[in-house]
Amino acid sequence: MFENFLIRPDGLRNETRDGKIVGFSLAVRHANYRxxxxxxxxxxxxxxxxxxxxxxAQAFEINGKPPRSFDTIRGAVYEHWHYDDEGIVHVAAPGGLAPGEHAVRFQQSVLAAYGYLPTDEAWVKQPPKPGTGAGSDKAPQIITYHLNLAAEA
Known part of the structure; x- marks a missing residue:
């Protein structure tokens, strides 16, 4: 149920680097209370x-560290993402998104379990593709959000 609240409604932004829009970002929360x-x-x-x-095409920013790829994050075995901390998902998309309302379909993939599952070893070696439902922990459905991207002032 918490998957309905994983994206902050006003957290959709275009990202600019060297005067060019290089993508967009979403402010996100964790679905698991732990x-x-x-x-x-x-x-x-x-x-x-x-x-x-x-x-x-995604990078993740959390704990005051710069955005990292998920390949890099896979090695962050001692770093914790606390339930009440907000992270930022950065998405490479040259030109970004147009101002206005956007339909965002979204699912978080976290390989967390309450004990050993037969899939654990296989998923460590080859993580499942987000959106398939595998490895979705507390957010098993793809949720559609309707988010507004404000025009830049």
Whole structure:
């Protein structure tokens, strides 16, 4: 149920670097009340207005550290993402998103379990693709959010 509240409604932004819009970002929360060790965070299924943005186009910012790829985060075995901490998902998308309302389909993939599961070893070696439901922990459904991107002033 908490998956309905994973994206902050006013957290959709375009990102600019050297005067050019290079992508967009979303302010996100964790679905599991226990949080998780960051190495278990596998990325997101993100689709905006029918365009899917794969995990390799995503970077994650948390704990005051700069954005990191999920391949890098996989090695953050001692770093924790606390339930009440907000993270930022950065998505590489040249030109970003147009101002206005966007339909964002979203699912968080966190390989957290309450004990050993037969999939654990396989998922460590080859994490499941976000959006398939595998490894979705407390957020098993893809949720559609309707988010507004304000025009830049």
């Amino acid at each position: 949080g998780c060790f960051l190495s278990l965070h596998n990325g997101y299924f993100i689709e905006v207005d029918g365009v899917e943005y794969p995990v390799d």
